[in-house]
Amino acid sequence: MRIRELGITIGSGIPGVFNAITDVPGVRVGHHTLNVETGDVSIHSGVTVIEPRAGATHLQPCFAGVHVLNGNGDATGLEWIRERGLLTSPIAYTNTHSVGVVRDALVAAEREMGKQHTYWCMPVVLETYDGTLNDIWGQHVTAEHVQLALQDARSGPVQEGNVGGGTGMICHEFKGGIGTSSRVLGPEQGGWTVGVLVQANYGVREALRVGGYPVGTVLGDVPSPFKSEKKVGVPGMGSIVITIATDAPLLPHQCTRLAQRASVGLARVGGGTEDSSGDIFIAFAVGNSNLPAANFGHPGEPTTALKMVNNDYISPLFVAAADAVEEAILNAMLGADDLTGCGNTVLALKPERLLAALQQVGWKAP
Template sequence: MRTRELGIRIGRGTPGRFNAITDVAGVRVGHHTLNVEAGEASTHTGVTIIEPRAGSARMAPCFAGCHILNGNGDATGLEWIREAGLLTTPIAYTNTHSVGVVRDALVAAERNETNGDVYWCMPVVLETYDGLLNDVWGQHVTADHVQRARAEARTGEVREGNVGGGTGMICHEFKGGIGTASRVLKPAEGGWTVGALVQANYGRRDALRVAGYPVGEVLGEVHSPFRQTEGGRTGEPGMGSIAVTLATDAPLLPHQCTRLAQRASVGIARMGGGTEDSSGDIFVAFSVGNSNLPAASYGRVGKPTTAVEMVNNDHMSALFSAAAEAVEEAIVNALLAATDMSTRGARVEAIGSERLLSALRKVGWRPDSQNR
């Protein structure tokens, strides 16, 4: 069950039809999941693809921006976003040691799909570390897995939890993974939609908050993969990362997309995250609102100017609030969708709906109560 199905209210905003990043028109999400038990070489990882528009992102680029809350992580393609303010490829999530192969697979796909009629591309690939549950050193993700994830990309409902890039992830010492949510602004605020998709793999148990309630304070007795007694690898609580993508149909310019990306930090902070040195917290935001942006001409004759729209700054606050709420709820959805995983000598429990509701009641939450 997802957050709202349990009566848990995150903020005061209204979700879209699917309460997912795919509520932003044209955005598609696909996963490919790898689950192979082979002792120390067990593989629990995958690839998640976010396509900003149907068809070629190169031929219909989006304005975009990015933000790094903490840089203990890696990504490709962000320098071009910072420089040009454009997203011209899909966005991919995977594990730390598979960034290169995923990036290379997207480059090859771009070449094949354009018959080589493009000088270069710089795919955006984000990672989080799944080495406790996955043989990350084995680099088991292949180009074929990337293409399968792309082939699965769809609008509508998005699978969450132990899927795609989120398969082997841990969040607040519970099983984590992929989560998504959205918010639709009121007509007076512009009526636009903001959607978030997270790969949640961060956070300490004792810091966990849900809807403002300190549930982590009463969940300390639940088994933690970082407090094992049988020896072997354990890591430390809070290690990992979180990758966030925000999409909107509001017509934002690149610097406004960067400002939107920054607000992912607020959603993570409300959950009790964002303060660990060992977490890479990297965020990308893009807008499909200006659908007329031209593909790069690279020497061919093209128009010297393009007319674009932008949201006035005094209307940005509602978008910021929507982004923070969507990220916060996406993380809770990831936790609720995830299932237990035991492998490689490690055991990670899912938080589960009943356990979460019990913890919320212990700290004073009621289904009809508001956020603290």
């Protein structure tokens, strides 16, 4: 179930065919999911990868930018993006203690694809904490799982909820995970597409808002994992990582501005105010397809002709990003299923319960 299937519209923009980040031409997403219960060990984790273009990213890089709303999280590869303005690797999502192995596996994959080049890479890996439902200290994500996620990368519909890196995640004290959405601008606004993929693992129940309605204030009857007798953590602990993609020809500083707008969508759902949340966002733009390959030691031409979106046309991209982030988070929650791990049970937000809560706070079905 997705939020639009309930008759709830986020913003006024029009989604793409799949209402997913894969509506941006060339973008592909792959998952590998781990769900294993063996005796006292619960493994509920995985890897999600985003490829900006099919094939070796270092041969066809794209401009990118980064924004950190709250830094209680970790990531690799971001400093080089800030410095150079280029994304030259896939983006991967996983859990907090698996960042290293995922990063190393992406290095190995790039090495295999780049043997004919003099090349080094700094892959982008983002994380959120799944230790409430997953044996995170066991570090069960392996290089093989990263390879399987890369092999799974494809365009088209994107699986949401308990999948890939989002398998063990919690959002607003409900089951969270992977969510996606997109917007297509009208011809008069440039006709570009903006797509979003989130790994949602943040938020307190009371702050949850859907379409502007404070539904979290009337959902206290649904048990919270953080208010059980086990004392598994505190409400609001966790993080959210967000990738925004577009086919608009943005320059690096414009990508950074686009990434900042993820904060708007997050705030609308009720996030962005917790000290214990790592809120890290990246945006990339595939609109310039002629950028020189990252082939260090073998430079190409001294200059490259570029296109850029004029600032008079950039605001609709900001609106699209904020709306798509808001919807992607809600899709992550509605796409999730109840999950028990490490002796803890986290319930998903059921569509019928959400509709009842919306009606309690004044929403009327269209």
